[in-house]
Amino acid sequence: xSKLTLTTEGDTHVVVTRRFSAPPELVYRAxxxxxxxxxxxxxxxxxxxxxxxxxxxxxxxxRYEWSDGNGNxxxxxxxxxxxxxxxxxxxxxxMHLPDPTPDNHVETQFALDGEGTLMTMRMxxxxxxxxTMMLATGMEHGMEASxxxxxxxxxxxxxxxxxx
Amino acid sequence: MFMLYNIYIMILADAAFxxxxxxxxxxxxxxxxxxxxxxxxxxxxxxxxxxAVSRHLKVLEAAGLISRxxxxxxxxxxxxxxxxxxxxxxLSTMRETMELNFTRLDNVLQQMPxxxxxxx
Numbered sequence: 001x002s003k004l005t006l007t008t009e010g011d012t013h014v015v016v017t018r019r020f021s022a023p024p025e026l027v028y029r030a031x032x033x034x035x036x037x038x039x040x041x042x043x044x045x046x047x048x049x050x051x052x053x054x055x056x057x058x059x060x061x062x063r064y065e066w067s068d069g070n071g072n073x074x075x076x077x078x079x080x081x082x083x084x085x086x087x088x089x090x091x092x093x094x095m096h097l098p099d100p101t102p103d104n105h106v107e108t109q110f111a112l113d114g115e116g117t118l119m120t121m122r123m124x125x126x127x128x129x130x131x132t133m134m135l136a137t138g139m140e141h142g143m144e145a146s147x148x149x150x151x152x153x154x155x156x157x158x159x160x161x162x163x164x
Numbered sequence: 165m166f167m168l169y170n171i172y173i174m175i176l177a178d179a180a181f182x183x184x185x186x187x188x189x190x191x192x193x194x195x196x197x198x199x200x201x202x203x204x205x206x207x208x209x210x211x212x213x214x215x216a217v218s219r220h221l222k223v224l225e226a227a228g229l230i231s232r233x234x235x236x237x238x239x240x241x242x243x244x245x246x247x248x249x250x251x252x253x254x255l256s257t258m259r260e261t262m263e264l265n266f267t268r269l270d271n272v273l274q275q276m277p278x279x280x281x282x283x284x
Contacts, residue, residue, distance in 0.1 A: 004259060004262055004263050004266060006258065006259050006262070014258075016262060018262075018266050020266075020269070020270065020273060021270075021273075022273035022274075022276070026273050026276050027269075027273065029276070030269055030272055030273060030276075036272055036276075039268065039272045040265055040266075040268035040269040040271075040272050041265055042264075042265065042268065043261055043264065043265070044261070044264065045264075
């Protein structure tokens with residue numbers, strides 16, 4: 001079983017690597033074709049992805065919606081910045097709670113590794129200024145409802161993970 | 165994606181990341197790891213004002229990384245180890261979720277024909 005590595009780079013980035021035995025062409029397709037994304041980008045068992053829009057070209061649209069089948073769900077939107085077939089994807093995304101969260105910049109590289117693929121994903125955490133702003137104003141301006149929703153989602157996920 | 169969801173659990177669940185993103189605050193935590201200290205004692209190594217130190221302590225306290233006993237004018241600060249748990253929890257939740265997704269992806273990839281036409 002291929003092992004995932006997850007590290008933080010300072011307090012601004014998270015870097016994830018994962019090796020797949022399939023070649024980059026297929027791993028890239030699995031990240032860019034909705035019919036394939038809907039089969040794996042799901043989170044805990046029991047969740048589905050009723051909406052999956054992914055236009056893998058610069059300026060292309062991203063919209064993913066997830067549901068646990070019990071009325072819990074959320075969605076993200078985003079834009080593709082760069083899409084080099086079988087090689088690299090760059091995009092931005094944000095959650096809607098329903099207020100949009102700050103943009104998260106993600107760069108995903110697909111590198112040939114023997115006969116398989118080494119995938120490297122680099123995500124940008126919100127910068128200190130953004131986090132300061134969110135922490136300072138979010139509470140004052142009634143993000144409680146959004147936070148409560150996040151907590152209930154987090155709880156639903158944790159309950160599933162501990163029951164696995 | 166769930167990775168982003170987990171990032172917002174990080175923001176939601178803890179001001180700890182923010183608290184740790186400052187070298188003065190990190191140095192304060194190192195000092196407190198050696199034992200409780202008052203605000204005046206904590207200020208000593210730094211060329212900043214007492215109000216500035218107090219602001220840093222407020223951030224650390226809001227993040228649950230330190231606690232302060234109300235003991236008159238000199239309120240000793242205490243390192244709270246459980247404040248660091250939220251970061252670990254976020255990282256492990258993210259890791260678990262991604263491992264689930266990638267295990268599924270392994271299965272999806274296995275079922276794909278190896279010479280498939282690509283559409284650009």
